[in-house]
Amino acid sequence: MANETFDAIVIGAGQAGPALAAKLVTKGSKVALVEAHELGGTCVNRGCTPTKTLRKSARVAQLVRRAAEFGVEVGPVQVNFEAAMQRMHKRVDESRAGLESWLGGLDGLTIVKAHGRLAGRAGKDFIVEAGARTLQAPKLVLNTGTRAFIPPIHGLKETTHLDNDSLLKLRELPRKLVIIGGGYISLEMGQIFRRLGSKVSIIEIGPRLTSREDEDVSEAIADMLRTEGIELHLGVEIKRVLPALDGAGARVEMADGRTVEGSHLLVAVGRTPNTDDLGLQSVGLKTNKRGYLETNDRLETDVPGIWALGDINQRGAFTHTSYHDHDIVAENLAGGQRSADARNTIYAMFTDPPLAHVGLYEADAKRLVAEGRRISQAVHAMKDVSRAKEESETTGLIKLLVDEDSGHFLGATMLGMAADEVIQAIGLVMASQGSWRQVREALPVHPTVTEFLPTIIDGRKPFAAA
Ligand SMILES: Cc1cc2nc3c(=O)[nH]c(=O)nc-3n(C[C@H](O)[C@H](O)[C@H](O)COP(=O)(O)OP(=O)(O)OC[C@H]3O[C@@H](n4cnc5c(N)ncnc54)[C@H](O)[C@@H]3O)c2cc1C
Numbered sequence: 001m002a003n004e005t006f007d008a009i010v011i012g013a014g015q016a017g018p019a020l021a022a023k024l025v026t027k028g029s030k031v032a033l034v035e036a037h038e039l040g041g042t043c044v045n046r047g048c049t050p051t052k053t054l055r056k057s058a059r060v061a062q063l064v065r066r067a068a069e070f071g072v073e074v075g076p077v078q079v080n081f082e083a084a085m086q087r088m089h090k091r092v093d094e095s096r097a098g099l100e101s102w103l104g105g106l107d108g109l110t111i112v113k114a115h116g117r118l119a120g121r122a123g124k125d126f127i128v129e130a131g132a133r134t135l136q137a138p139k140l141v142l143n144t145g146t147r148a149f150i151p152p153i154h155g156l157k158e159t160t161h162l163d164n165d166s167l168l169k170l171r172e173l174p175r176k177l178v179i180i181g182g183g184y185i186s187l188e189m190g191q192i193f194r195r196l197g198s199k200v201s202i203i204e205i206g207p208r209l210t211s212r213e214d215e216d217v218s219e220a221i222a223d224m225l226r227t228e229g230i231e232l233h234l235g236v237e238i239k240r241v242l243p244a245l246d247g248a249g250a251r252v253e254m255a256d257g258r259t260v261e262g263s264h265l266l267v268a269v270g271r272t273p274n275t276d277d278l279g280l281q282s283v284g285l286k287t288n289k290r291g292y293l294e295t296n297d298r299l300e301t302d303v304p305g306i307w308a309l310g311d312i313n314q315r316g317a318f319t320h321t322s323y324h325d326h327d328i329v330a331e332n333l334a335g336g337q338r339s340a341d342a343r344n345t346i347y348a349m350f351t352d353p354p355l356a357h358v359g360l361y362e363a364d365a366k367r368l369v370a371e372g373r374r375i376s377q378a379v380h381a382m383k384d385v386s387r388a389k390e391e392s393e394t395t396g397l398i399k400l401l402v403d404e405d406s407g408h409f410l411g412a413t414m415l416g417m418a419a420d421e422v423i424q425a426i427g428l429v430m431a432s433q434g435s436w437r438q439v440r441e442a443l444p445v446h447p448t449v450t451e452f453l454p455t456i457i458d459g460r461k462p463f464a465a466a
């Protein structure tokens with residue numbers, strides 16, 4: 001059978017691939033979008049959408065537990081796990097159906113439901129084998145994402161465990177959930193399951209949770225989780241994992257002699273890129289040691305005509321970075337000069353309250369001060385923000401880093417109510433090269449968390465490099 005020819009082939013329908021494919025076909029290109037599983041990839045099917053939907057059920061349960069504080073009398077809280085999970089699955093199905101109907105209706109787009117693998121070149125074209133079909137095109141976009149990394153912990157392979165995907169397929173609430181890893185997935189899911197009624201223990205090999213955050217922020221997150229009854233084991237290596245003594249669940253033995261047993265074990269120690277079964281070598285494309293594809297700031301790989309978008313290029317591990325990647329490539333293909341280097345790191349971790357961050361951390365500021373830069377910092381507790389008091393949501397803090405010479409914000413971290421939204425005010429000022437003065441002088445809305453930014457800015461002090 002003759003090869004099917006296209007102007008571009010996109011492998012992986014995560015957050016960048018479908019959006020780029022759609023833009024290309026609306027400009028008249030003929031595009032094949034190859035997806036091995038479900039359209040929407042990790043975010044829609046087993047990442048952001050389901051977890052943030054389930055988070056709401058957990059938040060409601062928690063608020064109802066606190067109802068008396070707000071003068072509302074309710075009976076004992078009973079979580080219907082099946083109903084909460086059904087609400088989540090329904091939202092995922094709706095989201096994926098919306099995507100399927102949008103993409104399915106695009107003229108010029110061929111959706112191929114198969115694993116795509118590169119199989120060399122035919123002249124200027126790249127050949128992609130996808131199930132029984134062979135496709136070829138001169139442009140190739142890789143958006144294959146990541147999957148859970150399962151570490152080589154002694155006994156783990158032989159012991160039943162969950163990852164972010166299988167966790168969302170549970171039909172019964174775990175009596176006790178033990179989580180290996182203390183990063184985003186662990187903390188979001190740990191808090192959600194705790195609030196839904198599970199006992200939760202988290203084992204983190206590093207000395208603190210979310211190790212890239214400032215130390216006081218990691219501590220505040222740990223305090224917040226401990227307050228909710230989550231057990232934390234920090235700075236401890238796991239010696240081995242084995243089935244629980246009663247045969248159901250798992251037992252984790254730690255190097256310091258402690259043991260934690262749970263009805264369920266979740267492994268959340270990071271991700272591994274889906275580049276190992278892509279046939280990259282057939283076109284001379286190499287990954288780095290960890291399997292990621294390196295690109296320039298235009299997201300072009302070392303092989304002209306191949307782009308790597310989303311998590312596999314290690315230029316962000318978020319839905320918004322992946323989606324942003326597609327916009328950069330789409331504009332550049334139309335003659336633009338967009339660069340992925342121009343963007344600031346910005347993200348939120350959706351614990352409740354959320355953690356949000358943009359730009360630099362204290363560790364970066366220390367290095368800059370050591371180089372002679374004049375940097376100031378402001379730290380403000382959420383318990384001193386009136387809106388937070390009115391809402392009885394006073395956990396957390398807000399931290400700002402300012403370059404005193406340019407007036408630009410260098411970074412901000414917020415743990416607290418609405419942090420995922422408030423951070424974007426600083427993010428937008430940073431992206432538009434604004435200074436603290438614009439924030440200081442702009443008229444804010446009362447009563448909001450954002451209205452405190454001018455007060456916080458006024459409280460900044462020289463940042464010490466100690
Ligand atoms: C539990 C969890 C919660 C998360 N929550 C958030 C959040 O709140 N906010 C946020 O910004 N980010 C979140 N993320 C991260 C976010 O999901 C990813 O950064 C995002 O999905 C971007 O990924 P991507 O576009 O690179 O690819 P993905 O979304 O991973 O999609 C890649 C697609 O490629 C397909 N594929 C792989 N190999 C092949 C092949 N050879 N042939 C055909 N198809 C292939 C896969 O089946 C998949 O559909 C979360 C992640 C997880 C795991």
Ligand SMILES: NC(=O)c1ccc[n+]([C@@H]2O[C@H](COP(=O)([O-])OP(=O)(O)OC[C@H]3O[C@@H](n4cnc5c(N)ncnc54)[C@H](O)[C@@H]3O)[C@@H](O)[C@H]2O)c1
Nearest residue numbers: 181182183184185186204205206268269270317348349350
């Ligand atoms: N809100 C969000 O945007 C969001 C939410 C969830 C996931 N994500 C994305 O998903 C990705 C994966 O998240 P994750 O939580 O799996 O990884 P992570 O990299 O965030 O955290 C992994 C943690 O596991 C620890 N660890 C590693 N090996 C260990 C071991 N043997 N024993 C104990 N601890 C160990 C690490 O020190 C680290 O703290 C992240 O890249 C993130 O961007 C984003």
